[in-house]
Amino acid sequence: MSDTPALARLPSVDEVLRHPAFAAAAGGLADAYRTRLVRQTIQTRRRRLLDDPPADGADVRADVVADCAREARALARPFPRRVINATGVLLHTNLGRAPLGELLAGLEDTLGGYTDLEWDEATLGRGNRDEGLAAQLRLLTGAESAIVVNNCASALLLALHTLAAGRAALVSRSELVEIGGSFRVPEIIEASGCRLREVGTTNRTRAADFERAATDGGAAVLLKVHQSNFVQRGFVESVSTDEMVALGRALGVPVLEDNGSGLVVPNGAPPLGDEPHVAASVARGVDVVCFSGDKLLGGVQAGIVVGRAPLVDAMRRNPLFRALRLDKVRIALLHRCLAPHLAGDERGLPLWRLFHADVDEVRARASTLRLPSWARPVPLRATLGGGSNPEADFPSWGLELAHPTLGAERVRRALAGRDVPIVGYVRQDRCFLDVRTVLPADLPEIQAALDTLDR
Structure with missing residues (x-):
């Protein structure tokens, strides 16, 4: 059967360009890019028609115009855009993890023009872009040296490549974790050029297992990975930080956490229970510690490396460091994030204010909303998220929505489909909005959404 009749129903490029619906949607695009968008969309539709011819009555021309207009509107919409987090998950990876709040205040004055990113005032020559961050991190963690890269995965990649490329990295089988987005520790080890040597079993690993593996096949680094997004219970055993450090010293091998x-x-x-503390690991003698900037630190995405100066400085000299280093925007934001920690006031960061808010304060915020008859305030349990102690939750307060005509999933989608999406969750055929993670400035949007749903 010929596909020509189906293809003949495609509009021409000029026909779409002249269509009022597309012209209105593509007002922010220059002529050359309007034309390119239309051509690309028509080509996509052509391939689809060849694979799956439309029904006889399908209006292919109208569909293509609608597709082009939709693409143009999507291009015009800012990204990322503001959403309201009503999930009760403070570090929601899908929602950008830690809110930045006042860390952004005045940033235009600093970054709107030129900066001293790599200019040394003393020598009037080239400087080091992350020396300011390194000074803050040395003081905060007690480490001898520090560098900052794109994220924690790249920090681990850089550390392994520097310390053990072409040689063996020993890690417990119970710590070969998947860290989100389908990225797995074994794959990072492989990408670093190290040889992965698995030690112990899934549920039980002892220091003697590491010692035997190092004696039998050698080791360039002992790697300890925090099981941040899962917990093992029952017949389990693991090697403590102190044991790992002692073994590393005995073998003359650095310990990387x-x-x-x-x-x-x-x-x-x-x-958060037994969540490991960065400064405690440094104090116990861990040679190099990697951690994230946008989780419990409460700042922007970054991979932070602290530890012994000879090892960290070797990472700075690694050509990979230049490929992974931060830009000036994130350096400025991370510098601002570290300042409240050094002042001993983590509540100066939005994440920690939300975390520390008393449950009565959260309940009071919820009580400011005018509730329709099908909504009621209820106690809830919030979590930290972001791969930080999955068993830790704490009291919160929010709304239970039981709309008389809309099911819970339709209510959830209606809230998420607003100009400012409101992201809640469904449980037992009820939609819930946890107010702990709702910023005070977002409450009017929730009120407007409830009023709309009540009409």
Whole structure:
């Protein structure tokens, strides 16, 4: 059967360009890009028609115009855009993890023009772009040296490549974790050029297992990975940080810890239980610690490396460091994030204000909303998220929505489909909005959404 009749129903490029619906949607595009968008869309539709011819009554021309207009509107919409997090997950990876809030204040004055990113005032020559961050991190963690790269995965990649490329990296089988987005520790080890040597079993690994593996086949680094997004219970055993450090010293092999979550608050955070503390690992003698900037640190995406100066400085000299280093925007934001920690006031960061908010305060925020008859305030349990202690939750307060005509999933989608999406969750055929993760400035949007759903 010939596909010509189906293809003949495609509009011409000029026909789409002249169509009022497309012209209105593509007002922000120059003529050359309008034309390119239309051609690309028609080509996509042509391939689809060849694979799956349309029904006889299908209006292919109208569909193509609609596709082009939709693509033009999507291009015009800013990205990323503001959403309201009503999930009760403070570090929601899909929603950008830590909110930045006032860290952005005045940033235009700093970055709107030229900066001293790599200019040394003393020598009037080239400087080091991350020396300011390194000074803050040395003080915060007690480490001898520090560098910052794109994210924690790249920090681990750089550390392994520098310390053990072409040689063996020993890690417990129980710590060969998947860290999100389908990225797995074994794959990072392989990409670094190291030889992965698995030690122990899935549920039980002892220091003697590491010692035997190092004696039998050698080792360039002992790797300890924080099991941040899962917990093992029952017949389990693992090698403590102190044991790993002692073994590393005995073998003359550096110990590398992938801390991940990046807890630096001096007194910890009781709801998080045994979440490892970066400064504690450094104090125990871990040679190199890697952690994230946008998890418990409460800042922007970054991979932070702290540890012994000879090892960290070797990473700085690695050509990979230049490929992974931060730009000036994230350096400025991370510098601002570290300042409240150094002042001993993590509540100066939006993440930690949300975390520390008393449940009565959260309940009071929820009580400011005018609720329709099908909504009621209820106690909830919030979580930290972001791969930080999956078992830790803490009291919160929010709304239970039981709309008289719309099911819970339709309510959830209606809220998510607003100009400012409101992201809640469904449980037992009820839609819930957790107010702990709702910023005070977002409450009017939730009120407007409830009013709309009540009409």
